[in-house]
Amino acid sequence: MALIDEMRFSQAELQKQLDLPKHRLRVAEQIREFYRAKGIEVEDALVEEGVRNFFANRLTYQAPATFGSMTRLLARVYITRGRWLLPTVGVLGVGLWVLLVAPSVSEFSAQASLSAAQGRVDEARALVASHAGQREQLEKRVSTLKADGLVANLPAARQVFEQTGPVLETARAAERITLPVHVTEQSYKEDSKLAASAVKSLKKDSADMKALATQLDTLSAQTDTIRPWLTKLQDAQEQVRKMGLSNADAGQFQPLFAKVDQAVKVMDATAAEQGLKEVEQLRAIAATPLTLEVVSRTGEKSMVERNFDPTGGKSWYLLAEALDASGNVVPLPITSVETGERRYASIFGVRVNQATYQAAKNDKQADGLVDDRLMGKKAANSLSFTFVKGPVKTKPDYILEW
Structure with a gap:
């Protein structure tokens, strides 16, 4: 409408x-x-x-009066406003920001930098305090372990202790840094760099001390595991000492003691346990009175004759076994003169002179058994036999194979 x-x-x-x-x-x-x-x-x-005048000029164009310079300039400015208005507004906005906002932003930025520097310094100061506590605990722990007789003699412990010196000295040096309590506008840049460097150093030292503490934890755990075996070794040494053995007999225990001691030092509980079993086995033999008799059973050898070379050199051995008071066979530690092998043997060859060998041979040929079987005796708390049949020498040679 x-x-x-x-x-x-x-x-x-x-x-x-x-x-x-x-x-x-x-x-x-x-x-x-x-x-x-x-x-x-x-x-x-x-x-x-x-x-008439109205109608005469009604359809006639009349040019406007001539514009002045300022009018033309303003008109041109207006006409071209699309090109210059937006950039001009931008420039004016930036100018106003620089005049009004920039000082505030600059002040805020400076304050933020100051606060950040103070935070880094505070962090560094806190790390110094915690770092010192960590170091002191580690020093006390190392001192305690060094005072432990068992730990002090362990090769693994000595290796760890060698590392503690440089680590603790580096830690002490890092704690000597001087940090300001309050950061100022004049010093915050240098203080910030100093704090950052200190934090980096302290964190590294802290990690090194932590790693060292972990090694000490492992060492302590291993020591706790091996300590009972050291106590048992000391007990075994004392028991052997109380037996009053001769120097020669006591000397047979020394390799076994050394074996257990070495196992303790390398913290090998399994080897220490096995070594102590061997010590106890030998101690039990030493404590028990034994007789040494020629083997005399049907179907078993009682003697062995050895030929040295084609020239006719010979040696003679009676096969013997050690028996306790109940007649039980007791294996003895025997070292073969031929191979150097040492092991516990229930039957072994004892070198005798030809006359003793021949007498035993004749005895067995008579009825298949050796009637005169006794070769020697060993008293309690001893490892040495007194022979009643003729060994070639006081400390006879033994063989383990025939």
Whole structure:
């Protein structure tokens, strides 16, 4: 509806302009009304002249008056505003930011840097304190372990202790750094660098001390495991000492004691246990009275003859076994003169002179058994036999194979 009304209004206006006679009468009436309102009576001739002048200039273009320089400049500025307005606003905005905001931002940035530096210094100071506590605990622990007789003699412990010196000295040096309590605007950059360097050094030292503490934990655990075996070794040594053995007999225990001691030093509990079993086995033999007799059983050898070389050199051995008071065979530690092998043997060959060998041989040939079997005796708390049959020498040779 609004569109139709607008079209009707436009058409009515167009018709008024196209109906020239009516339009001239309206213009004439408007001129008269204008002067009449001012109380002036106008002649028709003058009114007609005004109508002609109106219609004479109605469709004539009249150029506007010439613009001045400022007007033209303003017009050009307005026309080109799309090119310069946005950059100009940007430049002005930046300028205002620099004048109004930048000082505040700069002050905030400086304050933030100062706070950050203070935080690093505080962190470094706290690390120095905790670092010192960690070092003191480690020093006490090392001192305690060094005072432990068992630990002090362990090769593994000595290796760890060699590392503690440099680590603890480096830690003490790192703690000597001087850090300010409060950071200032003048010093915060240098203080920040100093704190950062200190934190890096302290953290590294702390990690090294932690690793060393872990090694000490392992060492302590291993020591606790091996300590009972050291106690047992000491007990065994004391038991052997109380037996009053001869130097020669006591000397047979020394390799076994050394074996256990070495196992303890390398913290090998299994080897220590096995070594102590061997010590106890030998101690039990030493404590028990034994007789040494020629083997005399049907189907078993009782003697062995050895030929040295084609020239006819010979040696003679009686095969013997050790028996306790109940007649039980007791294996003895024997070292073969031929191979150097040492092991516990229930039967072994004892070198004798030819006469003793021949007498035993004749005895067995008579009825298949050796009747005169006794070769020697060993008293309690001894490892040495007293022979009643003729060994070639006081400490006879033995063999383990025949």
